Amino acid sequence: MxxxxxxxxxxxxxxxxxxxxxxxxxxxxxxxxxxxxxxxxxxxxxxxxxxxxxxxxGPGAIDPKVKEMIYIAVSVAHGCPYCVHSHTAAARTKGMSEAEYHELLAVIGMASMTNRLVTALGVSIDDAYQVP
Amino acid sequence: MxxxxxxxxxxxxxxxxxxxxxxxxxxxxxxxxxxxxxxxxxxxxxxxxxxxxxxxxGPGAIDPKVKEMIYIAVSVAHGCPYCVHSHTAAARTKGMSEAEYHELLAVIGMASMTNRLVTALGVSIDDAYQVP
Amino acid sequence: MxxxxxxxxxxxxxxxxxxxxxxxxxxxxxxxxxxxxxxxxxxxxxxxxxxxxxxxxGPGAIDPKVKEMIYIAVSVAHGCPYCVHSHTAAARTKGMSEAEYHELLAVIGMASMTNRLVTALGVSIDDAYQVP
Amino acid sequence: MxxxxxxxxxxxxxxxxxxxxxxxxxxxxxxxxxxxxxxxxxxxxxxxxxxxxxxxxGPGAIDPKVKEMIYIAVSVAHGCPYCVHSHTAAARTKGMSEAEYHELLAVIGMASMTNRLVTALGVSIDDAYQVP
Amino acid sequence: MxxxxxxxxxxxxxxxxxxxxxxxxxxxxxxxxxxxxxxxxxxxxxxxxxxxxxxxxGPGAIDPKVKEMIYIAVSVAHGCPYCVHSHTAAARTKGMSEAEYHELLAVIGMASMTNRLVTALGVSIDDAYQVP
Amino acid sequence: MxxxxxxxxxxxxxxxxxxxxxxxxxxxxxxxxxxxxxxxxxxxxxxxxxxxxxxxxGPGAIDPKVKEMIYIAVSVAHGCPYCVHSHTAAARTKGMSEAEYHELLAVIGMASMTNRLVTALGVSIDDAYQVP
Known part of the structure; x- marks a missing residue:
């Protein structure tokens, strides 16, 4: 393909x-x-x-391992199997533990659920979340 | 709304x-x-x-602040403004610095770009990225 | 806008x-x-x-009310607030009860969660789900 | 994979x-x-x-067969082939007829089209669709 | 499949x-x-x-080749590998050069990046972009 | 916001x-x-x-006006209202006619519909669309 x-x-x-x-x-x-x-x-x-x-x-304010985990999250939400596989491998190479991997997936799943509930309900943004 | x-x-x-x-x-x-x-x-x-x-x-293998940053990444990719605003506020409350926030956005943007390039090119997954 | x-x-x-x-x-x-x-x-x-x-x-094999509920599900997943609002109103006009509405949202949220877990894990399709 | x-x-x-x-x-x-x-x-x-x-x-206000059909709709919009296959099989097991399946697909396709037209046009939500 | x-x-x-x-x-x-x-x-x-x-x-205000290129762009953003492959073939059949193809991909990647940056930042629409 | x-x-x-x-x-x-x-x-x-x-x-193999139209297509599919508005304004500034705009929207809507039908049906890619 x-x-x-x-x-x-x-x-x-x-x-x-x-x-x-x-x-x-x-x-x-x-x-x-x-x-x-x-x-x-x-x-x-x-x-x-x-x-x-x-x-x-590369190195910066965020740990490179964590950057790969964020990359996985975006790639999952965009439905890119290649990207999911390559960045999961990269995150493991950079030290992601299996415990971290499992939590990452749980967070991604949870965010996906609430993202869609919020959209379905048409919730308006709280004033408290607006930058002045 | x-x-x-x-x-x-x-x-x-x-x-x-x-x-x-x-x-x-x-x-x-x-x-x-x-x-x-x-x-x-x-x-x-x-x-x-x-x-x-x-x-x-809550607390676990991943720092709660980082979990909020992953939540932001998923919420951005799913196009949920409410979720983006509420979890950006939560990440800041849990200690995300502005330097971390800027890097988070750069990673999200980069992942979005390569996700779509990969899909456009129909790149097949390297054997090296497959779990045995 | x-x-x-x-x-x-x-x-x-x-x-x-x-x-x-x-x-x-x-x-x-x-x-x-x-x-x-x-x-x-x-x-x-x-x-x-x-x-x-x-x-x-219109009328067919599926109840028009259920068609509106399916329309809501797609509109939520595509992140279209206008469509969510107009088809939620249409589903209510066609008889969707609040109990049905709440279950609809729960199903949408659940599907969103497992969709992303499946993608993250790269699960291959069971032979049992393939049409011969 | x-x-x-x-x-x-x-x-x-x-x-x-x-x-x-x-x-x-x-x-x-x-x-x-x-x-x-x-x-x-x-x-x-x-x-x-x-x-x-x-x-x-499980059983509730919505027929379990219809819940599977909603699950298919969300899975299609999220681009999850595994989920599409497994829930199409589940919906058939729970009694979805081929006529219902064809209508389901037509509704999903129609919603996808109008979702994107609405977003392209930036249509603002009618007052009539707002909950008081 | x-x-x-x-x-x-x-x-x-x-x-x-x-x-x-x-x-x-x-x-x-x-x-x-x-x-x-x-x-x-x-x-x-x-x-x-x-x-x-x-x-x-078919023929109209937009060149059919360009229509296929737009079709590719939408198919990439929706994560549909079949559609990406079939419309890339169609665009080539209708005369898309490799230089045009490369630029198309660059535009898709760039748009994907800025789309997500804008959503992450919650940028409000400039008055200048509103139709009177 | x-x-x-x-x-x-x-x-x-x-x-x-x-x-x-x-x-x-x-x-x-x-x-x-x-x-x-x-x-x-x-x-x-x-x-x-x-x-x-x-x-x-900028200028290249593809007309800058057409690039803006591709940008609109991606922005619509990603659900970014800001991007849709800003690039629709840019495309008009660069000469997009209303006839071209209407055709653009028709192509985006059509692609969205068939993208989702293909995903729902799990259509496998024709050999004819594979690069040797």
């Missing part, structure tokens, strides 16, 4: 190869996953996406 | 009142927000929803 | 007026709600949408 | 086994589908999810 | 066959794709869906 | 001011809309978002 071929290393343009080199160096791993091999047909989007991702997902 | 009236304290059934009492005691605050006042028309759902929420959002 | 003006009766084209006449006759009411007044700028879409709706939502 | 292994009966914890026993007794069938086998890694969520589902989907 | 069998030509009702004949004539191709073979169990929905599609996707 | 204050020009950091200057120069207009005023609390995300947007939405 795909709308484009996945490019092997030997099929990359010079610009795409440079991005792959940076992915490998940043992750300290030779493995480059299918998403980047699909995106490599368009070096401009490949480069922009990778650079944004690298800037956002 | 609403599909039901928001119930005031004096309009609650005995079962709904008991849930409101527990919300107030658990949160150590007299304020009960609009969601529960809309849900109070159906004491069974009110009670089940509150008990699930209390069980899931 | 709108991206087009809502047309009053005196601003309708002849084709749009014919559709409004049929809406009024079919519903046995003079009231034409905002959705049709926004759509009336494009008589072709107005006519096609109304005729499809009339064909689908 | 999965982010966790599906647990066989012999791999269940005592708490998970107790839930499986209740699923089997309630459904009067030995078959336990994949969703529960994935969820069984987390007995607390397994138990809570099953108990909520049992309470909500 | 399917909830109904895909009907072969020899299994079609007379009404469904007439629609298939029109699909073949309109597209000037003998190939009828799986969607129509699944929908053929319900000739009324088959006929209505095909006629709506034919009316909307 | 907002989770942060909208910043006025006098409240901007130096980095945010530089982005606002570029927005004004690029658009040849003094008006800076609310989205950027909300995002300005986080200059890094403000700058990254604006630079991505400027790169993607």
């Amino acid at each position: 795909a709308t484009v071929e996945l490019l092997s290393d030997s099929e990359l343009s010079a610009e795409a190869r440079a991005v792959f080199d940076d992915i490998r160096a940043t992750r300290n791993s030779d493995y480059v996953n299918n998403f980047w091999r699909a995106l490599a047909h368009d070096p401009a989007t490949l480069k922009r996406t990778w650079e944004n991702l690298k800037a956002i997902m | 609403a599909t039901v009236e928001l119930l005031s304290d004096s309009e609650l059934s005995a079962e709904a009142r008991a849930v409101f009492d527990d919300i107030r005691a658990t949160r150590n605050s007299d304020y009960v927000n609009n969601f529960w006042r809309a849900l109070a028309h159906d004491p069974a759902t009110l009670k089940r929803t509150w008990e699930n929420l209390k069980a899931i959002m | 709108a991206t087009v003006e809502l047309l009053s009766d005196s601003e309708l084209s002849a084709e749009a007026r014919a559709v409004f006449d049929d809406i009024r006759a079919t519903r046995n009411s003079d009231y034409v709600n905002n959705f049709w007044r926004a759509l009336a700028h494009d008589p072709a879409t107005l006519k096609r949408t109304w005729e499809n709706l009339k064909a689908i939502m | 999965a982010t966790v292994e599906l647990l066989s009966d012999s791999e269940l914890s005592a708490e998970a086994r107790a839930v499986f026993d209740d699923i089997r007794a309630t459904r009067n069938s030995d078959y336990v589908n994949n969703f529960w086998r994935a969820l069984a890694h987390d007995p607390a969520t397994l138990k809570r999810t099953w108990e909520n589902l049992k309470a909500i989907m | 399917a909830t109904v069998e895909l009907l072969s030509d020899s299994e079609l009702s007379a009404e469904a066959r007439a629609v298939f004949d029109d699909i073949r004539a309109t597209r000037n191709s003998d190939y009828v794709n799986n969607f129509w073979r699944a929908l053929a169990h319900d000739p009324a929905t088959l006929k209505r869906t095909w006629e709506n599609l034919k009316a909307i996707m | 907002a989770t942060v204050e909208l910043l006025s020009d006098s409240e901007l950091s130096a980095e945010a001011r530089a982005v606002f200057d570029d927005i004004r120069a690029t658009r040849n207009s003094d008006y800076v809309n609310n989205f950027w005023r909300a995002l300005a609390h986080d200059p890094a995300t403000l700058k990254r978002t604006w630079e991505n947007l400027k790169a993607i939405m």
